[in-house]
Amino acid sequence: MTPDRLSLTFAALADPTRRAILARLALGKATVTELAKPFPMSGPAVAKHLRVLERAGLILRGREAQWRPSELEARPLKDAVDWLEGYRPFWEASFDRLETYLSELQMKESKNGRRKKR
């Protein structure tokens, strides 16, 4: 079974090195050698990450066999955000509950504090 596009996107993002590669490409095109520089890993290991990103449509690669510079292609990230945004009411509600809880806790503690001072 071929994974659906959204699953491919999320799977490609589920790795800190691949996210760092995308962050580097946000600054401009780069070759495998340039991309490999900041990482304690071999060129082939970086090349493997690039294939995952390419398969997910998150990078475009040049045709020049020698260099094949990679370029960021951010469009699939929009679909990921669109999917996630459906859950915004839930995380906002959960932060609201946390805030209510914390302010209740604070109120309780300041009451206790006043009681102790008397």
Next chain:
Amino acid sequence: MTPDRLSLTFAALADPTRRAILARLALGKATVTELAKPFPMSGPAVAKHLRVLERAGLILRGREAQWRPSELEARPLKDAVDWLEGYRPFWEASFDRLETYLSELQMKESKNGRRKKR
């Protein structure tokens, strides 16, 4: 190496069944049996997906051994959105380029159309 939280979140979302489970839980708490119903898969297969979601902090599970209803916990999704939003300028630019290209194409075609009519 334990994966970082963001990688755990993205990995958990990289599966259509797990995303469907979250969509079901957005309607309210549910047991494994209830969650398994719409899927052509065994209870244990669904339970495995629930463990992935639980490990990523995307669901909370009740203590009652028999039922253990699952509940949506959307907070980790906010961090995912925050990370993705950093790339918004890039996908917007890429859609702008596409729009420019398409309107240029349309203009060209309507010019050709007028030429043919004469």
